[in-house]
Amino acid sequence: MEWQAPAIVLDTRPYGEGDAVATVFTAEYGAHRGLARGGLSRMRAATWQAGNLVEARWVGRLSDQLGSFTAELVHPAAALAMNDRLALALLSSACAVAGGALPEREPHARVFGSLVHFIMRLGEPAISDYVRWELLLLADLGYGLDLSVCAVTAATSGLAWVSPKTGRAVSDEAAGEWKSRLLPMPGFLGGPPVPDQLDWIHGLKLTGHFLARDAFGTQHRPLPAARQFLVDYVASAAIQEVATDAG
Amino acid sequence: MGGAEIERLIALLAKIPGLGPRSARRAALRMLQQPGAKMLPLAAALAEAARAVRPCSACGNLDTQNPCSICADRTRDRSLICVVETVGDLWALERAGVFRGLYHVLGGALSALSGIGPEDLNAVSLLSRVTDSGVTEVILALSATVDGAATMHWLAERLKPLGVTVTRVAQGVPIGGALDILDEGTLATALRARRPA
Numbered sequence: 001m002e003w004q005a006p007a008i009v010l011d012t013r014p015y016g017e018g019d020a021v022a023t024v025f026t027a028e029y030g031a032h033r034g035l036a037r038g039g040l041s042r043m044r045a046a047t048w049q050a051g052n053l054v055e056a057r058w059v060g061r062l063s064d065q066l067g068s069f070t071a072e073l074v075h076p077a078a079a080l081a082m083n084d085r086l087a088l089a090l091l092s093s094a095c096a097v098a099g100g101a102l103p104e105r106e107p108h109a110r111v112f113g114s115l116v117h118f119i120m121r122l123g124e125p126a127i128s129d130y131v132r133w134e135l136l137l138l139a140d141l142g143y144g145l146d147l148s149v150c151a152v153t154a155a156t157s158g159l160a161w162v163s164p165k166t167g168r169a170v171s172d173e174a175a176g177e178w179k180s181r182l183l184p185m186p187g188f189l190g191g192p193p194v195p196d197q198l199d200w201i202h203g204l205k206l207t208g209h210f211l212a213r214d215a216f217g218t219q220h221r222p223l224p225a226a227r228q229f230l231v232d233y234v235a236s237a238a239i240q241e242v243a244t245d246a247g
Numbered sequence: 248m249g250g251a252e253i254e255r256l257i258a259l260l261a262k263i264p265g266l267g268p269r270s271a272r273r274a275a276l277r278m279l280q281q282p283g284a285k286m287l288p289l290a291a292a293l294a295e296a297a298r299a300v301r302p303c304s305a306c307g308n309l310d311t312q313n314p315c316s317i318c319a320d321r322t323r324d325r326s327l328i329c330v331v332e333t334v335g336d337l338w339a340l341e342r343a344g345v346f347r348g349l350y351h352v353l354g355g356a357l358s359a360l361s362g363i364g365p366e367d368l369n370a371v372s373l374l375s376r377v378t379d380s381g382v383t384e385v386i387l388a389l390s391a392t393v394d395g396a397a398t399m400h401w402l403a404e405r406l407k408p409l410g411v412t413v414t415r416v417a418q419g420v421p422i423g424g425a426l427d428i429l430d431e432g433t434l435a436t437a438l439r440a441r442r443p444a
Contacts, residue, residue: 013361017264046430049393079432082396083439085404092359092393226359229397 001063003029006074007056008115010099012048014040022048022069023099024056027112031102034058034069047071049078051091053119077119086237087122089230090130094118096224101137101215111140127234128188131203134211135189143167143214145206147189150174160185160192164209183209197238204231253279305376307352307369309334317341317350324348326383330373330402332356332390340388348386351376356394357401363394365401373402377409384412391418391436 007024010031015021020039025031039048047054053075060067081087094115102108114133118126138144145167149156152174160172161182172192175182185191186203194202208231212223253275260271278286302308303315310316317323327348331337337350353368365371377385385406389395399415406413419437420429429437 045392046432049432051393052432073431076430076432076435078393079391079436082391082393082436085400088393088396088400092397096359224359225362225364229359 001061001065001067002057002059004055004057005029006116007032007054007071008095008098008112008119009048009050009052009054009071009078010095011050012036012039020048021066022071024054024069024071025098025102025112025115026056026107027109028107029058030106030108031099031104032058033104034060034067036069036071039069046076046079047073049076050095051078051081051119052076053116075120077122081122084123085233087126089226089233090126091119091122092226093224093230094130094133096226097134097137097211097215100219100221100224101141101211108137108140111137127200128186128203131186131189131200131207134207138207138210138215141215143210145210147185159190162206167210197234197241200234201231201238204234306350307334307354307372308337308350322347326381327386328373328377328382328384329386329388331388332395332398336388336390346386353389353398356389356392356398358394359397368398370402374405374409377406377411382411384414387413387415389415 005026005028007026009022010025011023012020015035018038018041020036021033022036022039023031023033036044036048038044048071052073054071055074056069056071058067058069077091081091098111098115102111111133114136118129118133121129135145145162147159147162147169149169150159150171151163151166151168153171155171155174158171158173159169161170161175161179162168162185163170164181164183169185169190170178170182183206184202186199186206187193188199188203189206191202208223208227211227216223257268257271257275260266260274261268263271266274278289299311300309301311301313303310303313303318305314305318308315308317312319324347327346328351329340329346329348330351330353331340332353332355334352337352340346340350351369351373353370353373355363355368357363357365357368376382385402387399387402389399403413417440419433419440420426426434
């Protein structure tokens with residue numbers, strides 16, 4: 001058995017002294033694990049950094065075996081993100097969320113395509129793109145949110161909240177006294193305009209809630225630490241900006 | 248093969264980094280052929296090292312004295328601290344003989360993917376060390392990996408408010424390295440870090 005496909009390195013764990021068990025994500029074969037021989041060696045460690053786009057080749061005697069990977073580096077996203085704290089946090093979070101949420105060997109071509117697009121544009125302000133990617137991931141896993149119409153009044157305008165139970169939008173008017181129990185809808189998803197930093201926090205909180213409850217909660221696992229690092233970083237950056245503005 | 252003792256010796260040797268069962272057998276055989284010259288001195292050295300070597304309470308280096316010989320050396324520049332991930336990295340810098348300041352061994356790197364947080368590293372003691380002593384510059388000599396970079400950002404964010412200069416080792420083309428054999432990531436980083444000739 002063997003296949004070759006463009007892939008994103010999601011995770012690399014040491015195996016023995018120089019080898020690694022790598023998880024890659026491809027359009028056709030989904031999240032797929034395999035042994036990367038020499039994956040931690042001086043020559044190959046750069047290729048197997050999480051977030052890199054590679055041309056991966058998997059070989060196994062039987063399809064249900066772990067098999068082994070070889071890979072050719074296509075886009076060194078990890079190296080390019082290393083100097084930018086936010087880019088690195090986004091890349092690590094995306095890899096950890098995809099690696100944890102996606103079932104093994106199940107194709108999710110849309111999620112893959114969107115993640116590749118996101119990684120290629122990582123240098124630009126990307127938190128809203130990241131939140132959109134997480135929404136797409138949730139939808140592909142069967143936990144899609146409906147943010148197009150108010151669940152109470154069927155209004156398509158004035159949407160400002162999301163029900164944490166149903167994942168459906170709620171207009172500001174209909175929310176009434178339940179506002180404190182609802183999740184704010186970020187402006188870039190159709191909610192009311194607020195400063196960017198607050199919008200990003202709202203976006204991460206929104207997808208984080210449903211990822212934790214549905215994608216990870218059903219596996220009895222918490223959200224990955226990498227995603228919490230991202231949320232902490234965005235929150236601390238927002239606080240710093242507010243302090244700078246006030247100063 | 249030759250008794251349980253030999254099997255046990257081979258099994259223990261095979262667990263040492265760099266040795267597998269085959270090379271462990273060779274090493275065991277060589278030692279057993281010259282027990283007086285090779286085996287007993289090695290056994291004594293191992294026992295002595297296990298008894299005497301301890302982590303330095305200040306920097307985390309391994310030494311027979313506490314504070315370690317580097318921290319105790321008064322000729323070193325005490326305003327400079329070089330942060331490394333492992334004692335192996337410290338040894339590499341000492342072999343190069345290019346750094347005359349002090350060190351701080353973190354004991355690893357933050358790994359969001361593996362769930363290794365700051366509390367798992369020797370990081371908080373670095374912050375208190377910088378606060379309490381007259382350190383003016385902290386050099387982050389961490390590995391050029393996603394985890395190393397994440398650790399670097401985390402430390403830089405916490406060290407800068409303490410009023411010290413935070414620098415990091417450069418990344419790019421190694422000495423003796425031809426461009427055509429370098430990976431794309433190293434090349435991209437080297438180009439970004441270019442400087443006037």
